Amino acid sequence: MRIFSGIQPTGSKHLGNYIGAIRQYVSGQDRGEAIYCIVDLHAITVPYDPADLRRSFYDLTALLLAAGLDPQRCILFRQGDVTEHSELCWLLCSVTELGRLQRMHQFRDKSLAQRELVSAGLLVYPVLQAADVLAYKTNEVPVGEDQREHLELTRDVARRFNQRFCGGEEVLIVPEHKIPEVGARIMDLQDPTRKMSTTGGSTEGTVHVLDEPETIAKKLRRAVTDSGTEIVRDPEKRGVTNLIEILAVSRGISPEQVEEEMKSARGYGDLKAATAEAVVEMLRPVRERYIELRSDEASLEAVLTDGASRAREIASATLAEVRDRMGVGAPGTLRGVA
Numbered sequence: 001m002r003i004f005s006g007i008q009p010t011g012s013k014h015l016g017n018y019i020g021a022i023r024q025y026v027s028g029q030d031r032g033e034a035i036y037c038i039v040d041l042h043a044i045t046v047p048y049d050p051a052d053l054r055r056s057f058y059d060l061t062a063l064l065l066a067a068g069l070d071p072q073r074c075i076l077f078r079q080g081d082v083t084e085h086s087e088l089c090w091l092l093c094s095v096t097e098l099g100r101l102q103r104m105h106q107f108r109d110k111s112l113a114q115r116e117l118v119s120a121g122l123l124v125y126p127v128l129q130a131a132d133v134l135a136y137k138t139n140e141v142p143v144g145e146d147q148r149e150h151l152e153l154t155r156d157v158a159r160r161f162n163q164r165f166c167g168g169e170e171v172l173i174v175p176e177h178k179i180p181e182v183g184a185r186i187m188d189l190q191d192p193t194r195k196m197s198t199t200g201g202s203t204e205g206t207v208h209v210l211d212e213p214e215t216i217a218k219k220l221r222r223a224v225t226d227s228g229t230e231i232v233r234d235p236e237k238r239g240v241t242n243l244i245e246i247l248a249v250s251r252g253i254s255p256e257q258v259e260e261e262m263k264s265a266r267g268y269g270d271l272k273a274a275t276a277e278a279v280v281e282m283l284r285p286v287r288e289r290y291i292e293l294r295s296d297e298a299s300l301e302a303v304l305t306d307g308a309s310r311a312r313e314i315a316s317a318t319l320a321e322v323r324d325r326m327g328v329g330a331p332g333t334l335r336g337v338a
């Protein structure tokens with residue numbers, strides 16, 4: 001069973017990424033062959049600073065290792081080091097419907113947020129994401145809820161490729177997504193109608209994995225709730241529902257258990273205090289390990305370089321097969337396959 005997922009190096013990762021994705025990456029190492037990619041080529045689709053991007057690889061690598069990724073048990077690499085992703089993206093563009101890309105929620109949201117330039121990269125992004133996943137003949141993709149639409153596209157691209165070029169044979173594996181039952185969509189604490197986000201979102205409403213404990217507590221204490229008092233999950237009570245889910249995941253219990261415990265609470269203040277304490281405790285060891293790991297950039301680079309060479313072996317074999325099926329390039333020049 002092969003597991004693959006990608007994560008953006010931009011900015012500092014938040015509680016939504018940790019709960020929706022990173023925790024699943026860690027547990028994936030026990031369930032199959034796990035491959036995780038820091039997606040620098042995705043990060044360049046919105047305005048960015050090249051020097052910041054370079055630094056952010058090491059920030060994120062240290063963070064992922066601190067959270068529990070183990071290079072002995074997974075492949076962790078940087079997307080831009082494995083050029084097969086970009087070529088496969090181009091090839092797969094030929095089996096991707098333009099209208100579908102234009103209708104993607106993420107494209108619509110992120111293009112609206114651009115002041116100067118809506119890059120073509122922002123539109124094509126989901127095809128690169130499909131290439132990322134399909135290059136590894138992935139069975140399962142651990143992601144948050146916001147990626148459901150992109151994964152559906154990936155599945156359709158694989159199916160269309162298999163139909164068009166392989167007579168229906170499953171040459172590109174149609175992957176399944178793995179979205180957590182609780183915490184698949186952590187909401188912004190200041191605006192619980194929007195997901196917590198790396199590039200959008202409010203500063204006060206976003207808890208970063210590496211925030212100081214006092215900062216985390218302050219942000220949670222100030223979380224927007226509603227004027228009621230009942231501590232239950234309800235579509236009308238998005239702020240409270242969000243806190244219940246965060247508390248449940250942070251303590252490793254179910255949301256029902258949280259609701260039960262909170263029956264004796266005096267009000268939302270108790271819920272916020274309990275959530276703050278649980279989140280601080282969950283993230284404390286990650287933050288401590290991060291500080292240790294981040295100081296040694298050479299070791300972090302070594303992890304990524306080694307990961308890239310292991311990833312390339314798999315991706316180049318898939319790419320050779322795709323080129324061959326599509327009739328691209330000189331015949332008999334299959335790269336990576338014997």
Ligand code: ATP
Pocket residue numbers: 006007008009015016017018019020021142143144145146147183184185186187195196197198199200
């Ligand atoms: P952006 O908002 O700029 O797209 P992001 O916060 O979504 O950034 P990504 O690197 O794109 O960060 O996402 C990494 C993983 O985190 C993805 O699997 C995504 O589904 C998951 N994720 C992102 N936000 C949340 C959230 N609020 N709750 C749960 N999972 C999330």
Ligand code: MG
Pocket residue numbers: 146
């Ligand atoms: Mg995202």
